[in-house]
């Protein structure tokens with residue numbers, strides 16, 4: 001009989017970190033169970049390297065078990081229902097009882113929700129999608145490539161400029177018969193709007209330098225794929241030769257039935273403790289909705305972006321919160337809103353955007369110079385994340401050494 005059971009729903013970035021952190025710190029008399037529907041883990045930050053041919057699909061996926069510490073029970077099944085009043089979870093494999101629950105189910109892609117999109121668009125937002133897009137890029141003979149953010153919110157806002165710059169870089173290396181014209185369309189008012197106008201301007205300039213046109217405030221309503229035309233809510237239709245979409249995202253539907261979701265379907269949590277409205281249920285990562293201070297546009301409240309770095313830091317915080325609760329201690333560690341990302345710009349270089357998302361009166365972020373260091377930083381992190389746990393410890397030592405002394409960054413996703 002376990003003294004307490006902790007159940008983690010979803011074994012992506014947040015779920016893996018939470019499970020490992022809890023197992024590292026709690027005696028084996030505490031049960032830790034993780035429910036994940038996939039047998040393999042895919043490292044999403046590398047999908048763009050599959051897209052441009054720098055990686056194969058096999059190089060960016062790993063058996064899920066290899067990333068999980070011994071002493072964690074893995075249920076490979078689908079979560080069907082959460083019953084917060086009876087501390088129970090229903091999966092396709094049976095029921096699980098919990099004392100503490102961590103919801104880390106991420107965001108789902110629903111490409112079919114915009115008419116014509118599923119029939120016409122490529123995407124680098126899934127592993128298979130990135131591989132299919134790589135084959136299409138190899139056959140592309142020039143023309144307009146439209147990259148479209150089909151709705152908000154979407155995970156990793158830095159992935160939009162990053163994907164566009166890597167495609168521009170691909171065609172710099174692989175010449176086509178006709179000119180390639182890359183155009184970005186998004187309902188947002190600037191790149192990474194949460195970061196404010198300064199960082200947005202830096203990114204726009206970076207895109208311009210690569211010859212990429214940026215079209216803000218374009219809300220896609222449908223795609224007329226017979227005429228290869230994008231239809232927007234308030235703008236003129238636009239013709240394309242190849243369409244690449246960041247598909248619409250939604251929160252897993254079961255969260256509404258559980259009473260955990262807000263009107264938009266995401267899970268509101270305390271921004272420091274990541275606790276939901278239920279005392280013993282936490283939510284982390286993409287599934288959450290976290291208001292942050294300030295607004296660049298008076299009509300649009302700011303939300304913490306969906307990104308692996310936050311899923312990672314949330315998971316560490318929640319593991320500590322649960323351990324403190326078990327020990328009857330006041331919690332000493334909370335999430336303070338710090339985050340960063342490395343944005344590949346092509347040619348073996350990347351920019352480093354970092355900042356404080358909880359800063360008053362509004363988030364404080366900056367984009368450092370594009371350099372080879374950050375590209376290598378991203379590769380090092382990829383190797384660390386995808387390595388098995390034993391090798392990981394050694395690689396972690398190396399990253400901490402380099403990160404701590406040279407780059408001065410915390411280690412996260």
Ligand SMILES: Cc1cc2nc3c(=O)[nH]c(=O)nc-3n(C[C@H](O)[C@H](O)[C@H](O)COP(=O)(O)OP(=O)(O)OC[C@H]3O[C@@H](n4cnc5c(N)ncnc54)[C@H](O)[C@@H]3O)c2cc1C
Nearest residue numbers: 010012013014037044078079106156285286307308309311
């Ligand atoms: C192309 C791309 C590039 C990116 N680059 C970066 C980057 O450079 N930096 C960064 O910080 N972030 C990046 N991200 C975002 C990052 O991958 C996500 O924000 C992160 O994975 C979120 O972690 P999570 O644990 O909340 O969800 P996920 O990692 O998505 O995990 C959710 C898990 O839940 C499982 N699941 C879902 N429903 C069920 C169910 N009903 N039953 C059982 N299991 C279920 C899923 O299979 C999945 O494994 C990128 C994303 C993409 C798509």
